[in-house]
Every structure is written in C-alpha cells, then in structure tokens.
Amino acid sequence: MNARVAVIGAGIGGLTSAALLAARGADVTVFEKETWVGGKARRVEVDGAPVDGGPTVFTYRAVFDEIFAACGNARLEDHVSVRKAEVLARHAWDDSGTLDLFADPEASAEAVGRFAGAEAARGYRAFTAEAARIFNVLEEPFLRGDKASTPLPMMWRMGLTKLPEMLAMRPFDGMWKALGEHFKDPRLQQLFGRYATYCGSSPFSAPATLMLIAHVEARGVWLIEGGIHALAKALAGLAERQGARVRTGAGVAEVLTARGRTSGVRLTSGEVVPADIVICNGDPSALATGRFGEAASRAVPAIPPAKRSLSALVWYAHAETRGFDLTHHNVFFSRDYAREFREIGAGATPSEPTVYVCAIDRGADHHAPPPTGRERLQIIVNAPADGDVHTYTPEERERCTRSMMATLRRCGLTLEDAFPHRLMTPQDWEHLFPATGGALYGRASHGWAASFQRQGPKTRLPGLYCTGGATHPAAGVPMAALSGQLAARVIAKDLASTRTSPRAATPGGMSMPSATTGSTG
Known part of the structure; x- marks a missing residue:
C-alpha cells in the first residue's frame, strides 16, 4: 500500500487507523493540534501532581490485543502496565450502604x-x-x-x-x-x-x-498504570514503529482537494502536506461546520444541537478524602435520577448530581490500603452540551462544585475544603473540541434509529474518512478503537478497488479510464 495518509487528530481512533495502515505499508502522518496524544485522554497537573484525565474505564481488551498483534505481533502488556480489576465499581446512595460489582459475576x-x-x-x-x-x-x-x-x-x-x-x-x-x-x-x-x-x-x-x-x-475491567493516556502513548509508539510519523503541536486548518477528491492538508502554520487519504479523528461536526474548509464541510451532515450527547463537568483534583472507603471506580447517586436528566435536558447543570469519582491512586480490590495524604482524583458530573452558547461564570463554577461536594457528603465522602483542583466545563470542552458544544460522545443514542445515524468511516468527499468516538459504532475507548479498525479496513478495500479498476468500454466502442481514481497500492 503506497498511499500517503494524513490523520487529523491523535485520539484513540486516529492512532489505531495510523498504526494499522502503516503496518500495511502506507506512508502515514498524524497531525495533532495539542502538545499531547490521546485527545481527551491526557494528563493534567494539579498541585504538582499529574492527574489522569479523560476516559477512565478500560474494557473490551480483546480489541487492543488484536490491534497490537496486527502490528508485528506486538503485545499490549509489553507496552503498558495493565492488570485486571477485582472490583468493577463501588456504588453509594445516602445511608443505604454500598454495592460493589465484581469481575466474578x-x-x-x-x-x-x-x-x-x-x-x-x-x-x-x-x-x-x-x-x-x-x-x-x-x-x-x-x-x-x-x-x-x-x-x-x-x-x-x-x-x-x-x-x-x-x-x-x-x-x-x-x-x-x-x-x-x-x-x-x-x-x-x-x-x-x-x-x-x-x-x-x-x-x-x-x-x-x-x-x-x-x-x-x-x-472485565482493566487498570492501566498512567490511565488511558498511557494507552494512547503506547498506540502512538506502535504506529511510529510501523513507520508512521506523529506530529504534535501541528493543527490542520484545511482539507485540500483536487479533481473532486482529497489531495492533502494545509496546517495552521501554512505548511501544505500532500496526501491521497485524509482521516478526520474528531467530531464530524468540526467538518460539517467548516472548521477544515468548504470542501470538507459538504462531506458530512452536521449534528443538530438537540441531538448532541452529554457533556460533563470534570474536576481534576488533588485532595485529602475522609469517611468513605474508595476503590478505583466509584459512583455516588442523586436522590432523583429523573429530575437530574430533566434538568440536563432543559439545558441546566443538575442541582443534585450523580457523581463519579476515579480514585487514581487506589487499586480495585477489597484490601488495597488508602493512600496517605492527598490523592489524585478525577470527578465527573453529567452536563448539557451547551459550551458554544453558554458562559460558565466563576459563580456558576463555584455553585457546581458545591453541588458536587454535597452529593459526596450525603453519601459519606468528604473532600478537604478549598481542595486543589482544575474544573473543565462544557465551555472548556468546546474550546478543546470546536463545534461540539462540549459534547463528549458525538450524537446521543436516543431512540432506536440513533445508532444508525452516527457518521461512518466514508464521507461524501472521496478520499476523506472519519474515525473516533463520535463515529460508528459508538462512543468509548474500545469503540473508538473499533472505528479505527473499520476505517483502516475500508480504506484498504477502497485503495485496492481503485488499483484494480478495469478500463470500461463505451457504447461507441472507445475505451476510457474509470471515473474512480486514486492512489496506487
């Protein structure tokens, strides 16, 4: 496969596609506007401590075993430290005790x-x-x-x-x-x-x-030392060992076209990089709203704001905890779940939210001792995807923090007052992932047809493909990897079909090239 491939974004889907296509012989370059790989899976420093950010639950491990095996028979466990959790998650409601779910059904x-x-x-x-x-x-x-x-x-x-x-x-x-x-x-x-x-x-x-x-x-739930960001770094390394290049701090401004198909990308620096294939590892709304140029904007339909998935309030924290025996994954439930989602549906942050706490420094078994002093936490509350139309003022951010802490106290967990933290709101997510309103999962899966309305790998613009958690089959780390596998498979098939396209005879007896052209493989 001699195709030149440009991947926009170094999230899980884009890195998966890059590794698999590079392993097939493609000339692959990944362009990431941020200074890190992993997209939402990153590390944030708080109070001098690196806090794992982004997705926290690692499941469906077989998908990643397949990806690594397809790239020179590599093994996942040789590139990240991973162990299976005994406790899947701990759940709490008021004073009614806790309920653990286990790896043992x-x-x-x-x-x-x-x-x-x-x-x-x-x-x-x-x-x-x-x-x-x-x-x-x-x-x-x-x-x-x-x-x-x-x-x-x-x-x-x-x-x-x-x-x-x-x-x-x-x-x-x-x-x-x-x-x-x-x-x-x-x-x-x-x-x-x-x-x-x-x-x-x-x-x-x-x-x-x-x-x-x-x-x-x-x-099965597995714990990765360094979080999902470590997995993203391992995928980037895997792609590079197959010959791909990963360029961070290199944003793409435009998808270029020639003769009705992609011809490369223009970076925000002005640099032009020729490419036969362009893969967008981002929310399709970024394409549809013209963030990558007029030609790409016609390639996919926009996601209406009413169809967006949830966003989130996320606290990256370094804090002392008291009163509740945390495991790695913990959920503290609101007293009125229906009201919580009515409020979000009406465009408001929940007044009494359900709170998820990832206690990064804790294992997921019965007998892990708690860390001493402050520990690293990622705390998540569901929120509306309104980051493009709503400004989260300091007063609102403080109110959301108080509501989150009230749920934790009601369920028995206390954080130290004025704990060191960094709060991400839907407005902040919109800044990182433009044209989404801060929606973190693409299109919401509401109604029987929603899953079939997600963007697939192919677009209306020949040579432009999509991958990532906002595309088929669904959101989440393993699903983003599956989308990367699918994009690589579809691209390989499309390149093979253009390479073997026969010459077609016209009614007048003349021979002419097929209308479908592309790079040779």
Missing part, C-alpha cells in the same frame, strides 16, 4: 442479593443474561461490522433465520422500562441505567439495546 449476584434481597439477585442474573444475549447478537454485525444507514443491511448480513435474535435486541423498548422488568428496587434501576451515560445518553431516552454496555464491563 456470581460474586456480583451475591452482593446484589445482600444489598436488595433474593428477588433482586434473580433479577440481576436475568438482566446479565439478557445483556449478554444482546451483545452476542450485535458484536459481529454491528460493533465490528460495516456502517449501515438503516437496520436492513445489518439484518441481511445476520440472515433472516436470526429474526428472533434480532427482536431480542429490543431496539424499540426504552432502557428504563426494560430495567424495571428486572429490578423493582429503584436504586438498581439507577445503577444499571447509568450505563447509558457511557455513550453520553440519558437512560430515560436510550433504547434497551444499550444494556449490552453492562455486559462489556462485566467481561
């Missing part, structure tokens, strides 16, 4: 039974069986398959004999309703509804199909 069922009774344990087992069934039906044709604009192509690939399995995906049922069939205890509905937020969606608007996310997590 039977241990989770027993914990649910102790927390909410034998009927709840039976409901949990039924729920996990249904979530596994949905995942098994969708893994190959959807999560790993080609992008389809409607369910019909996917159903055709699956075969009509699997119609019962298709219906078992429950695309037309709401997630909250489906959870109510398994759990009478509203706390458990709340816990398992939270998985919809993993792809930036409300559990009250998402389809029941998203229950598969719980199964992905139940199959």
